[in-house]
Amino acid sequence: MLRPVNDRFLRACRAEPVDRTPVWFMRQAGRYLPEYRALRGDREVLETCRDPGTVVELTLQPLQRMDVDAAIVFSDIMVPLAAVGVDVRIEPGAGPVVAEPFRSAADLARLRPLEPEADVPYVLEAIRLLRKELDVPLIGFAGAPFTLACYLIDGGPSRNHERTKTLMRADPEMWERLMRALTNMVLDHLAAQVHAGAQAVQVFDSWVGALDPDDYAHFVLPWMREIFAGLELGVPVIHFGVGTGDLLDLMRDAGGDVMGVDWRTPLHLAWERVGFAVGIQGNLDPTACLGPWDVVEHKALAVLRRAAGRPGHVFNLGHGVLPDTDPDTLRRLVDLVHERTAAP
């Protein structure tokens, strides 16, 4: 790396003082960018993920437009499942659809262990290539076991995740075997990304907010704890979910250096709940970025006020960038956060 590395994001993840609050956006490499749509064309997302050259270019696109303080490798949480042979495709505008959803213990045979160098070489190759290009830290990621299970069992996006939640409670033995397989897959996938050069990782437990705290504690927390305990990789780990206001303390107990929090919980309350020993990432409503600039500014400043300049805040949206977002809004938002949090 010839250029100096902007390490604001990594410092914030370690709750160290920063010259400005770091900013990045989930799905910053995504459909809201015309250059993303042009480059991906009609290719399916998972197919696109298997081409390291395209992955590198897509990952870099948002950095050419705005001064975000981290890059996240372009990929999808379903990539490792597809790599071990699960028949899944990402339906445009909907999300992952699994051709034959898991219904019984016999389906578990379809989840062989992930061998990252053999199964997802394109992810690791893209990470190695990106590290040569980037002057900001590179984030790797994986979906968490519960969220992956939602797609495997419900078969696709689901309002209530009813098949997953029912199987989990009705067949704890199958659930345990499924969580065991997915936990190992997540651990292997994340470790390989870090060994390839990822400087931080995020675990996306996007749908875990559908659970009540009892179910979370019983069916999910032990596996998440194993993941965070197993990730002694020397890089910061972000633990993310949506609609998790009343799970945050349990999620913090499971682990993670930085807790992601969506917009439903005011940032200062979320931080009080998880304690100031961990960092916090968030928490602007992504729909705010669809509005006029004065709305974006007003709501972003409310987030900053609640963060109160405390070390350990990573500014982000509460979920991914929405496809109808104007890229220029995000560019201005990055500048706003940097300006308003500049050390004197």
Added chain:
Amino acid sequence: MLRPVNDRFLRACRAEPVDRTPVWFMRQAGRYLPEYRALRGDREVLETCRDPGTVVELTLQPLQRMDVDAAIVFSDIMVPLAAVGVDVRIEPGAGPVVAEPFRSAADLARLRPLEPEADVPYVLEAIRLLRKELDVPLIGFAGAPFTLACYLIDGGPSRNHERTKTLMRADPEMWERLMRALTNMVLDHLAAQVHAGAQAVQVFDSWVGALDPDDYAHFVLPWMREIFAGLELGVPVIHFGVGTGDLLDLMRDAGGDVMGVDWRTPLHLAWERVGFAVGIQGNLDPTACLGPWDVVEHKALAVLRRAAGRPGHVFNLGHGVLPDTDPDTLRRLVDLVHERTAAP
């Protein structure tokens, strides 16, 4: 009424002592009942709602199977909107779809004031007929302005409600006019239902949990406050939403005698947040009722433990009964709650 009225539900709404914790279920008159599917046949929901004879029969069906302590008139939150001329239909398995979603102030002309006796006589007639049949209290209901606006503006079920939230923030003048019209409609509709004989009402702000607390306080709370202040009808009012853990204190400030709470917030925490001056309704995960009986029992008893026998608890699911629910599970659940909370 010849038969004695079971007033357990009304007493709990007023936080008075009860001989057993009352139970009813949102969407207890619904698709999970074979006799419901048989009676409704292929008729669209809104069409079904316009036939008082069918409404009476559908409302009574669950009471013939289980000892619920309240009935809720079979209807839909979109009924008053359809009655003033909005072109809406309920798509099977999806929800309300508005043919021409509201996009500009010109669309507001499509919302004329509701004249209940002329516009929704079938709702009022069904309530009058039901009061002659029932020995449990009858609940009337309406959708809250924000939730109705989500359907009018996003045009149908929406994961992010992005058009609604964007319009709300970007065009506060149109938002105010829309909320004014919907608030008046809700007030008129609920008052008419009470005058016809409804002994309690529930306001469904089902999608309000999509908002951050700032937006709720600014764009929704004033209208909800006006509704609850205007409902001096002498009957208990239940204020319901989903995913509202961090809105509960604001929703309590808006009003309502009983606060509905879904499964994401443990009942005792929710009650602490809203204060013990109001009652609380909930909060079993509806997907729990898809599981084997031991799961249902285990999770229902956890709700009862958290309610701790305090006056003011109305047992319910955290959202509507799911179509795949076994009716017999609900019957056993009602009996379980009654048995375990029986005064000695």
